[in-house]
Amino acid sequence: MPKFIDTHPMGKLTPAQLKHLQSAAKDEFGVTHHDILFNEKEDRVYCVLDAPDRKSVEKHHQHAGIECEWVREVESTRT
Numbered sequence: 001m002p003k004f005i006d007t008h009p010m011g012k013l014t015p016a017q018l019k020h021l022q023s024a025a026k027d028e029f030g031v032t033h034h035d036i037l038f039n040e041k042e043d044r045v046y047c048v049l050d051a052p053d054r055k056s057v058e059k060h061h062q063h064a065g066i067e068c069e070w071v072r073e074v075e076s077t078r079t
Contacts, residue, residue, distance in 0.1 A: 003034060003076055005059045006068040009041045018045065018076045031060040034076070048074075 018036050026032045035048040051057045057071050 002053065003006045004017050004049045004051055004054060005046060005074050006057060006061070006071040007046050008045060008061065008066050008068045009040065010038055010040060010045050011066070012037075012076055013045065018032075027044070027060055027063075029056040031056050044059070 014067065015038065018038055022033050024033060024037050029051070031049050031051040033047065034050050037048070038044065047061075049057055049060070051060070054071050058068065061068050062066040
């Protein structure tokens with residue numbers, strides 16, 4: 001499955017919520033979290049997602065009321 005990275009403000013998301021999202025099941029758009037990185041001080045989240053395509057990543061975030069500043073397809077050195 002393709003991998004994507006995106007960024008958006010942390011907003012009202014807490015570290016505990018992000019940790020919970022890390023283990024969430026595949027959503028209705030076919031998206032799962034590979035990794036979530038964040039910096040509270042800078043109000044920034046970086047999501048590394050497994051998703052069928054870029055549109056699915058955008059829908060995944062829109063469903064949560066989050067607008068990504070950018071989304072990029074990437075490859076991982078991990079298997």
